[in-house]
Amino acid sequence: MVSRMFRLETEVDKARRDLLRTRLRDTNTAASPVLRALRGTPGERELPLHVWALGEDGELAGGLVGHTWATWLHVSHLWVDERHRGTGLGSQLLAKAERIARRERGCASARLETWDFQAPDFYRKKGYEVVCVIPDYPPGVTEYTLTKQLG
Structure with a gap:
């Protein structure tokens, strides 16, 4: 069984924000033919x-x-x-x-x-x-x- 314990933080963190944006962009690009076509x-x-x-x-x-x-x-x-x-x-x-x-x-x-x-x-x-x-x-x-x- 996988543990579902998470620590939630509310601090402003530019590095994490940038990482989140990159991961969201990559997920969206993989799911959308239009965004895949824009790649590069x-x-x-x-x-x-x-x-x-x-x-x-x-x-x-x-x-x-x-x-x-x-x-x-x-x-x-x-x-x-x-x-x-x-x-x-x-x-x-x-x-x-x-x-x-x-x-x-x-x-x-x-x-x-x-x-x-x-x-x-x-x-x-x-x-x-x-x-x-x-x-x-x-x-x-x-x-x-x-x-x-x-x-």
Whole structure:
């Protein structure tokens, strides 16, 4: 009989996190024909994609943080300083990231998450479509997942 005793830990451990991600990727790759086909191609790697807007004084005016993987751009964060909102800077940051993802990394689609008080209408105007709505996440807020074909 095999012992089922485990020690559970909650510490932050980068080495274990990386090991877990590697093992999960390997398990998923073995189980998925699509992921197996990506094996060894540039699209297999998750590559960071950052776009920064700096003012004349060098201060951060806005930025986009995301990554590309498997022909997808995933936008994690898009922020514009309050002084620069309404100037088109957010649109420029998003357009630059989409252009890099499409032209330089072969991405066909983009995805992101946003909350109801943030920017779902901004993204809809940029061609994104809502594919998932999670009410009360966090409590009192609705989260949206949106996607766009980068054509």
